Amino acid sequence: MKYNVLNEKLVYNGFLKIKKATIIHDSFYKETSITCSREMLDRGDSVAVLLHEKDTNQLIFINQFRYPTIKKGTGWLKEIPAGELEFDEDPVECAIREVKEETGYKVNCLDHVSTFYATPGGSSERMYLYFGEVVEKDKEFIGGGVQEENEDILLCKFDASKIDTLLKSGIINDAKSIIALQWFIINKLK
Numbered sequence: 001m002k003y004n005v006l007n008e009k010l011v012y013n014g015f016l017k018i019k020k021a022t023i024i025h026d027s028f029y030k031e032t033s034i035t036c037s038r039e040m041l042d043r044g045d046s047v048a049v050l051l052h053e054k055d056t057n058q059l060i061f062i063n064q065f066r067y068p069t070i071k072k073g074t075g076w077l078k079e080i081p082a083g084e085l086e087f088d089e090d091p092v093e094c095a096i097r098e099v100k101e102e103t104g105y106k107v108n109c110l111d112h113v114s115t116f117y118a119t120p121g122g123s124s125e126r127m128y129l130y131f132g133e134v135v136e137k138d139k140e141f142i143g144g145g146v147q148e149e150n151e152d153i154l155l156c157k158f159d160a161s162k163i164d165t166l167l168k169s170g171i172i173n174d175a176k177s178i179i180a181l182q183w184f185i186i187n188k189l190k
Helices: 090-103 159-167 175-188
Strands: 003-013 016-026 034-041 046-053 057-065 076-079 082-084 110-117 126-134 154-159
Touching: 003 076, 046 175, 057 090, 057 159, 057 175, 076 159, 076 175, 082 090, 090 110, 090 126, 110 175, 126 175, 159 175
Parallel strands: 046 126
Antiparallel strands: 003 016, 016 034, 046 057, 046 082, 057 076, 057 154, 110 126
């Protein structure tokens, strides 16, 4: 299967970047190619971390305002700590930094869970998902986000034994967090 990007241009360059392209690609069912026009949210890569505070059996989440969710929700979302990779930044270093900035926890060792496309139908974003264990005394910093970036983040803790309730009730309705919790059930709650 082959494809060719006939043209691509940046059509919006703000907080987010949007590109528009004309593409021709092979078809599974036809002997001819398909030509289409598509837009892409050019996000870059990101990281996310599920933290387990093992001495209290708490999972560390954050709560923050997410504008895109206001039409179908409250606007505030409980999710695992996450953030965007800077240009040429190591994903593990980024994940450690984001955990510190958003939760105040110092985490030294992270296990790679998965790397996946968050929304491949419209975004280039690829996410590196990690798992880390901390203890209560590892909360060495204030957390709450970076003031210069207008982040306003509240730390939340949920008992690991309540994962089913979190998922079934819709309290956690963010894809990366759901993936992380399902991984935790399969790999840590055996």
